[in-house]
């Protein structure tokens with residue numbers, strides 16, 4: 001890993017409570033599930049694990065509660081080789097948790113309870129500004145309080161490190177200050193929420209991405225799932241990368257794998273087109289296994305998919 005860029009993840013850490021079911025319950029309906037598992041997750045922690053498995057050097061800033069989940073999640077990150085010195089335990093607080101339902105098509109619905117994630121403050125970040133000074137790129141999501149994400153963007157800018165924001169969970173009326181990042185990478189639903197515009201075909205996707213550039217992002221990367229991805233840059237360059245062909249088991253955290261791989265590739269000096277192909281492969285592979293962190297692919301797996309399906 002010597003010579004690898006230094007990646008800082010400021011983000012959420014959750015325990016995922018996952019049920020598989022033939023179809024999503026409608027409001028008021030009870031359905032019988034096929035299985036129940038408890039897996040490490042959280043968009044921030046998933047991205048940290050993705051970067052680590054792809055060979056990057058990762059440090060994470062986050063918070064867990066003083067319950068059983070907190071210790072297990074911190075240990076899981078440490079086992080992946082992630083620097084967890086700044087993953088602190090908050091007393092008398094529960095760890096973040098997500099209830100996830102996965103249907104037979106691999107699609108998911110997620111409800112998140114922030115728990116200790118909500119306790120990471122801007123002052124906590126100012127107190128470890130050296131982490132930003134040491135980083136080449138910072139990966140952010142929106143499962144932390146927005147003022148904390150904003151402070152992370154400010155600190156990153158001050159220390160000349162690139163910023164990547166995965167704007168999930170997305171909210172309409174997200175302040176422009178949170179869009180002013182080097183790379184903004186929503187999925188189609190999140191992009192629609194952020195812009196109020198429908199996605200679904202090339203022309204519309206380009207309009208949405210351009211709207212995100214208009215709000216301050218230098219590069220907008222739309223994660224379009226079975227339609228691949230679209231990269232639109234503030235300088236006018238546009239890249240469309242088709243999807244890899246894979247058998248989808250569970251789409252949970254595929255977007256996290258994509259964004260982490262994209263950020264790592266950019267930090268390694270790859271151009272946006274190469275980064276998009278690499279990220280598309282990582283995201284696709286994450287859908288071929290159950291779970292969030294458990295599904296993050298290795299460098300070898302990504303290389304093999306890219307070699308087998310040259311694009």
Ligand code: RIB
Pocket residue numbers: 012014015016040041042043046097098110112143252253254255256292
């Ligand atoms: O992106 C997937 C993640 O969203 C899950 O791991 C869950 O914890 C929620 O944060």
